[in-house]
Amino acid sequence: MKISEARQQFISTWGAMGTHRGINRTMAQVHALLMISPDPLTQDDIMAQLNISRGNVNMNIRDLIDWGLVDRVLIPGERKEYFTAEKDIWKVATQIIKERKKRELDPMMKLMDQLSKVEGDKRDKEVKTFLDTINGIKKFGAHADDMLDVLVKSDESWFLSTALKLFK
Amino acid sequence: MKISEARQQFISTWGAMGTHRGINRTMAQVHALLMISPDPLTQDDIMAQLNISRGNVNMNIRDLIDWGLVDRVLIPGERKEYFTAEKDIWKVATQIIKERKKRELDPMMKLMDQLSKVEGDKRDKEVKTFLDTINGIKKFGAHADDMLDVLVKSDESWFLSTALKLFK
DNA sequence: ATTATTTTTCAGTAATTTTTGAAAATTCGA
DNA sequence: TCGAATTTTCAAAAATTACTGAAAAATAAT
Numbered sequence: 219m220k221i222s223e224a225r226q227q228f229i230s231t232w233g234a235m236g237t238h239r240g241i242n243r244t245m246a247q248v249h250a251l252l253m254i255s256p257d258p259l260t261q262d263d264i265m266a267q268l269n270i271s272r273g274n275v276n277m278n279i280r281d282l283i284d285w286g287l288v289d290r291v292l293i294p295g296e297r298k299e300y301f302t303a304e305k306d307i308w309k310v311a312t313q314i315i316k317e318r319k320k321r322e323l324d325p326m327m328k329l330m331d332q333l334s335k336v337e338g339d340k341r342d343k344e345v346k347t348f349l350d351t352i353n354g355i356k357k358f359g360a361h362a363d364d365m366l367d368v369l370v371k372s373d374e375s376w377f378l379s380t381a382l383k384l385f386k
Numbered sequence: 387m388k389i390s391e392a393r394q395q396f397i398s399t400w401g402a403m404g405t406h407r408g409i410n411r412t413m414a415q416v417h418a419l420l421m422i423s424p425d426p427l428t429q430d431d432i433m434a435q436l437n438i439s440r441g442n443v444n445m446n447i448r449d450l451i452d453w454g455l456v457d458r459v460l461i462p463g464e465r466k467e468y469f470t471a472e473k474d475i476w477k478v479a480t481q482i483i484k485e486r487k488k489r490e491l492d493p494m495m496k497l498m499d500q501l502s503k504v505e506g507d508k509r510d511k512e513v514k515t516f517l518d519t520i521n522g523i524k525k526f527g528a529h530a531d532d533m534l535d536v537l538v539k540s541d542e543s544w545f546l547s548t549a550l551k552l553f554k
Numbered sequence: 555a556t557t558a559t560t561t562t563t564c565a566g567t568a569a570t571t572t573t574t575g576a577a578a579a580t581t582c583g584a
Numbered sequence: 585t586c587g588a589a590t591t592t593t594c595a596a597a598a599a600t601t602a603c604t605g606a607a608a609a610a611t612a613a614t
Contacts, residue, residue, distance in 0.1 A: 307522040354475040
């Protein structure tokens with residue numbers, strides 16, 4: 219397989235994967251393109267390579283920057299802005315996890331705290347089932363938090379990496 | 387907060403959360419409703435409680451069954467089918483993880499294996515960057531696999547749960 | 555201060571995804 | 585076997601989400 223074909227395939231698959239995970243196709247593709255680009259790219263480069271409009275590139279780049287996955291790069295003597303993506307996939311993953319935790323897990327847990335204060339008789343099975351579910355989610359959330367920390371740290375830890383395999 | 391309001395809130399939030407994770411709103415809502423329902427429900431119950439059409443309920447229930455999150459329940463002497471969801475959130479989480487691994491991670495890793503066979507000179511920086519990214523993802527995939535196994539097993543392991551906190 | 559370049563915004567349009575509802579198929583009891 | 589109850593399908597409609605492109609805003613050189 220030729221490099222140009224392989225790159226195209228990667229971008230397209232990474233984009234499709236994104237849609238399964240609640241990320242829009244173009245954003246994932248821009249990210250993919252930057253991950254496999256040796257040098258920073260301009261908005262025009264991205265427009266050309268992915269065949270999308272200027273506005274589209276601009277909006278998705280901004281979102282990627284908000285997610286902490288892409289950085290602006292200033293090249294001395296150049297008027298245009300350049301963009302680059304973190305290429306260490308571990309850092310990419312941990313960054314995504316941190317953001318998802320902040321944007322999704324934390325607010326969800328806050329809601330669970332509220333909902334667990336629901337009034338009503340626990341002998342009412344509707345109330346009991348509700349509380350059991352809510353409290354289960356709260357416990358899970360706390361544990362997931364621990365797991366995420368481990369994942370974030372585990373690329374630095376050979377020991378943990380090996381230890382994990384023991385539990386397989 | 388009253389139980390009816392709390393239930394409504396839970397369903398609605400679980401649905402919104404679903405959309406952030408690539409799951410359609412209604413599917414997540416049906417799942418939420420079943421998780422907090424003490425007894426199995428019929429399609430008509432779900433239609434009524436969520437105010438959605440019969441076809442919609444039917445399709446989403448089928449998807450939930452495919453994901454292994456909802457089961458058909460036969461009630462002796464009853465003509466209609468009843469549905470119920472696993473209420474142990476750990477089992478829900480591990481089931482989702484298993485499915486996502488099967489549907490997303492495994493095919494992705496297979497593709498990476500293919501792409502890592504790209505032809506070209508590694509001294510070409512375009513080729514080098516591409517291969518570095520692909521190989522990074524392969525390594526990550528293997529590690530993630532281990533992590534997922536740990537998560538799947540960790541609810542049975544007090545020891546691990548405690549050990550995880552050490553890495554915080 | 556003026557002008558050329560580049561970035562950002564956003565209303566309108568396009569594409570995609572989800573939902574409906576009625577018809578077809580299936581199931582089960584009599 | 586027939587008919588009522590129930591489930592499933594799917595074409596059309598609705599809703600949502602994403603994209604375009606041109607105008608406005610911002611930036612920086614002269």
